[in-house]
Amino acid sequence: MSGEISIIGSVILALFLAGYLGQQYLPPPKPRVIGLDLGTTFCSVGVFLPGSGEVEVIADEEGRKSIPSAVSFTSTAVLAGYEAMDVADSNPQNTVYDAKRFIGKIFEPGLLEQESARYPFQVINNNGSAEFVIFTNHTFTVSPEFIGSRLLLRLKKMAERQLGVPIQKAVISVPAEFDERQRNYTVRAANLAGLEILRVINEPTAAAMAYGLHKVDVFNVLVVDLGGGTLDVSLLNKQGGMFLTRAMAGNNKLGGQDFSQRLFQYTSERVRQQFGITPTLKEDIYHLRQAVEAAKLNLTLHPSASITALLHLHTHDGSESPEGPAAVRFQAMVTRELFEELNEDLFQKILVPVKTVLAEGHLEKEDVDEIVLVGGSTRIPRIRQLISEYFGKEPNTSVDPDLAVVTGVAIQAGIMGGSWPLQVSAIEIPNRHLRKMNFS
CATH class of the missing domain: 3.90.640.10 (ATPase, substrate binding domain, subdomain 4)
Structure with missing residues (x-):
């Protein structure tokens, strides 16, 4: 009996040794699951690199690590990202952007008219859903999820070019306030791009993971996400590896x-x-x-x-x-x-939803353990100063705010793909009673 145990022990030791040597001397396997950040104004793609445990945000052919969330239709092609923006001035009515604001939402006719008035392209109401009217060789309509699919297809091709392998699986982020329908339509956009979505993760949770907060002892995390067009503030409560979104507020007309x-x-x-x-x-x-x-x-x-x-x-x-x-x-x-x-006066408006989430979450500002910044506009020195003065401590700026969400989504993609070294997974606890306060 002791001899059998000894043999089993030797086999296990040999397997561990083989795994260690493989890690040290063999090229790491290519990532097969990508992380996607389909943003309102910009979107990006990242991968978790097996072996090194680092995240690579994949750049386009010009070295840019994000692409504009715009799609332009011409008589001969459908262009996405920078290619779309290059023709936007000469083709404004057929260049669609901000599609994320419309995806999966049910609109009252008056509200959709009000929302679409600011855009040069035409938006119509199809039984409560938004559709965009395109005028090229003929007139037709496209859905917000189709626009999203063209952007995700562009990101998928960027990843395949960089990694040299076909990509069919992904993890994608969505705003915490997205309801089930908006999440499903985001997944549908990915399916149209030929991608199977293994998991949908909230953007604030992804940002917290990018800052490594899923691996340290913090309890209350405030995420301030200020991009080109919107402000979202989320209060997360973390216990172990689980995140609960306690409160949300924002301003969808400030950025x-x-x-x-x-x-x-x-x-x-x-x-x-x-x-x-x-x-x-x-x-x-x-x-x-x-x-x-x-x-x-x-x-x-x-x-x-x-x-x-x-x-x-x-x-x-x-x-x-x-x-x-x-x-x-x-x-x-x-x-x-x-x-x-x-x-x-606009900068001061940023503190309004911050105060609201603290009140909704029944916390004092001194109870916040980490303040996480997301979105390029949080780089503005005055905004960082306002936040640090209000809380009496500096926000965490260790991660590029433009790439925080995609970095966190890529880490989650590595977890779903079983990449080595293994990461602690962030589990999101759904908060069914959560509502978002919006200020404009």
Whole structure:
């Protein structure tokens, strides 16, 4: 009997030794499950790398780690991401973006009209569901999940190009407030792209995993997600490896686009003061917006930035600028202090949903163990300052806020794929009584 035990022990030891040697000297297997972040304004894809235990956010051919959530229809092709944005100005009515705002939602006719008024493309109500009207060689409609599927297909192809293997399985993130129908329609979008979804994970939970909070002893986690168009604040309660979303609040009309708009309005007025004409030509507005957006990003890192744009200013009757040539070069310096002054009232609005989730979750601000930042707009120094002043401590900034969600989803994809080294899985406890407070 002791001899048999000894043999079994030797076999087990040999298996462990073989596994260790394989880990050390053999190339790790390719990941077969990808993590997808289908965002409102940008989306991205990541993988958990077996062996190293690191996450790789996969870049496109130009090295960009996220692509715009836009799809454009032409007479010959369906373009997604940057390719869609390249033709958006010349093809506005057939370039659809923000489709995530519509996916799986049931709308009252008046509400859908109100929501769609801000877009250059046409949105119609089909028995309560939104559809987008496309005018190319013929007129047809597409659903929000079809738009999502074209973006997910683009991400799938980026992953396959990088990994060199076909990809058929994925984990995908959704906002915590998405109901069952919105989650199902997001999964349907992935199915249309040829992907089987192994798990749907809430975006705040994914962000918490990216920061490694599923592996440490923290209890109350506040996730502030401020992207290009929306603000979402979630309060998570963690016990062991389980996350419960205790409260949610937000503002679906507040984001980086609004901060850029304030700077754009200021810049347009500077153009009027300098040349006597406010920019009205579509190409002038486009070039000025591009310059303003670049300046906003620079002001995150530097105390001042330059706004430079070549403008073809015309009066309303089509004549040239009184300054002479139709093409003029506009240049102005703006400071971070000015940018903050222009947006201070908007920045203050960020604290409204923060206070709401604490009240809904029956917590004092001192009870929050970790403050996690998600979304590119949380890079703005004044916003970080406001949050740290309110809580009396610095938010966790150890992860790129643009890539926090996709990093967490990729970790969950590694768990679902059984990748080594094994990770602690985050289990989400559904909160059936949860409701989201929205402020605008």
